[in-house]
Amino acid sequence: MSIYRYLLHIAYIGKPFRGAQRQVKGTFPRADDPLTVQGRLEMALKRLKPSNEPIVNMSSRTDSGVHAINGTCHVDLLRKNETVYEPRSITLCLNRYFKKQEVPIRIIKTHIVPQTFHSRHNAISRTYLYRMVIAKADSMNVAPNLHYIPIEEWDRCLFFCTNTFDLDRMKEAAKLLEGYHDFRTFMGKNSGSDEKCTRKVMDYIKVKTVDKTGYSNVYSWPSFIHNDVDDYLFVDVYLKSKSFLYRQNSLDLTI
Incomplete structure (x- = not known):
């Protein structure tokens, strides 16, 4: 089973969100949380139809109304055919979804990173x-x-x-x-x-x-x-x- 970890550089306007961190609790499969940045990112990642539940790990837990110029997060994705998702395809697919849904989030760039990488723990500043x-x-x-x-x-x-x-x-x-x-x-x-x-x-x-x-x-x-x-x-x-x-x-x- 080949699961890959992806680092996403993100930007967003925070006014319509209750904050960056997911607030809707629950067991798997988790309910959608459209009023937080993390929740919206997870909803968008489901459009890729991964075999696993996409759980986004935010580097910063910004408060309600706070904007981000260049934040980061990571997510593990398992593709059904066990091949890698091309990072550029993830960026384009998610941005297309956000544009269609009129959600003020943009993916700046996507990278494949080692499984040992953690966007929050490895943030230096x-x-x-x-x-x-x-x-x-x-x-x-x-x-x-x-x-x-x-x-x-x-x-x-x-x-x-x-x-x-x-x-x-x-x-x-x-x-x-x-x-x-x-x-x-x-x-x-x-x-x-x-x-x-x-x-x-x-x-x-x-x-x-x-x-x-x-x-x-x-x-x-x-x-x-x-x-x-x-x-x-x-x-x-x-x-x-x-x-x-x-x-x-x-x-x-x-x-």
Whole structure:
């Protein structure tokens, strides 16, 4: 019997999902779980008609509403004729299914990996991204153009108004969180939090300003919407660690 393990690089918009990890419990054959990323991946893999039950192992258990630029997962598949599934065929088949079902998940690439590989245990780091657009004004009335944010950034960035934002102080504060610390106060409420290890090593926190042209193209922010780019500050915040706590971060990129 020839069973193969496949590593999938995946991207998704997390808003319609309750999270990445499967939530519908049960014995084999397992019921479909269309409201989680793992559940949707398993539903798509059934389209390949494997002889075994496809069980997806996620590298990161992102929370509800969290997006992924490049996450990973692995799955074992046994083909009925015991031949290998071509990785490219898996990518195309799953993406075709997601497109037809209007599910915001995409397979970036598929690889065959050894049976000893585990997408979660072998992950060396996880990087999260916060994106902010800051209008340099006291209120929305002074900065009405904030109502015309690009559609591709809608509900995916933090937008707010202030004329007292201090980027240098934010960078200084971020440095204080690097290294080994107890991040208990930064996590969401969890019934098991008292028993969990809340001490983590934060490899780095990088705060970067982004040029408007690098954030959106000229068609997204046309000149007739606003005349002065200095009215807005575009900031990306990157956090890298081997692992994070429950509801500690917002967007997943695992390598």
